[in-house]
Amino acid sequence: MAIHVKDLRKSFGSNEVLKGIDLDVAEGEVVSLIGPSGSGKSTILRCLNRLEEPTSGTVEVDGFRITDPKVDINQVRRQIGMVFQHFNLFANMTVLQNVMLAPVDTGKKSKAAAREQALSLLERVGLSEKANARPAQLSGGQKQRVAIARALAMEPNIMLFDEATSALDPEMVGEVLQVIRDLAQSGMTLVLVTHEMGFAREVCDRVVFMADGVVCEEGPPETLFANPQTPRLQDFLSKVL
Numbered sequence: 529m530a531i532h533v534k535d536l537r538k539s540f541g542s543n544e545v546l547k548g549i550d551l552d553v554a555e556g557e558v559v560s561l562i563g564p565s566g567s568g569k570s571t572i573l574r575c576l577n578r579l580e581e582p583t584s585g586t587v588e589v590d591g592f593r594i595t596d597p598k599v600d601i602n603q604v605r606r607q608i609g610m611v612f613q614h615f616n617l618f619a620n621m622t623v624l625q626n627v628m629l630a631p632v633d634t635g636k637k638s639k640a641a642a643r644e645q646a647l648s649l650l651e652r653v654g655l656s657e658k659a660n661a662r663p664a665q666l667s668g669g670q671k672q673r674v675a676i677a678r679a680l681a682m683e684p685n686i687m688l689f690d691e692a693t694s695a696l697d698p699e700m701v702g703e704v705l706q707v708i709r710d711l712a713q714s715g716m717t718l719v720l721v722t723h724e725m726g727f728a729r730e731v732c733d734r735v736v737f738m739a740d741g742v743v744c745e746e747g748p749p750e751t752l753f754a755n756p757q758t759p760r761l762q763d764f765l766s767k768v769l
């Protein structure tokens with residue numbers, strides 16, 4: 529199992545945001561988390577690489593129990609790429625330098641090897657011609673594709689996408705979804721928080737519907753969207769489809 533979450537709880541002060549989440553993601557599986565705003569989707573994702581400290585429960589990623597205080601979280605994070613809604617690129621570096629940075633900084637690759645890899649990743653996301661540009665010269669969709677290339681540079685086994693297209697103008701959403709679609713087809717384990725129901729339906733093996741900090745319903749998209757069982761999911765789908 530690539531990801532194994534058991535009875536995960538997270539509170540911010542007195543606000544219990546995750547109320548006992550069980551979630552398994554198999555290697556190579558593509559899972560999307562959907563649900564109303566504030567239901568805890570991003571918080572789950574952030575607990576998967578301990579950007580948030582769970583209040584209780586266990587999270588295992590790639591065989592590491594990352595909720596164990598003794599685990600080297602930096603080592604685990606290197607195996608988990610994360611892409612955020614806002615691209616978080618380094619503005620004072622070129623696109624190529626952004627993608628090369630982590631493998632060089634962590635000693636994973638020499639500068640020459642990291643450069644070669646970065647060029648090949650930029651080709652993969654369709655941005656070879658932008659290698660020497662600065663982030664400010666790119667469109668939102670291009671910036672997000674650089675952010676994906678940068679996450680891939682650490683050769684992660686798992687990629688987490690937190691509303692990767694939510695900050696984009698509608699005409700740029702498709703180009704980012706195409707890159708994610710290609711990753712899904714490559715067999716990588718992906719967990720996506722998304723508001724793109726059409727994309728979830730098309731690309732994901734499984735969709736997990738959350739409401740109020742619990743998993744309400746889950747299943748293959750064709751079943752879940754066509755035949756929602758709970759009134760909450762029926763209500764949610766009636767608003768977003």
Ligand SMILES: Nc1ncnc2c1ncn2[C@@H]1O[C@H](COP(=O)(O)OP(=O)(O)OP(=O)(O)O)[C@@H](O)[C@H]1O
Pocket residue numbers: 540545563564565566567568569570571572721
């Ligand atoms: N750092 C934080 N401090 C306090 N409260 C937080 C923090 N992060 C999240 N929350 C709260 O936790 C709840 C769940 O937030 P979360 O971002 O996980 O929801 P979400 O389902 O991803 O929502 P959205 O679709 O709007 O992004 C919200 O009520 C939010 O205000």
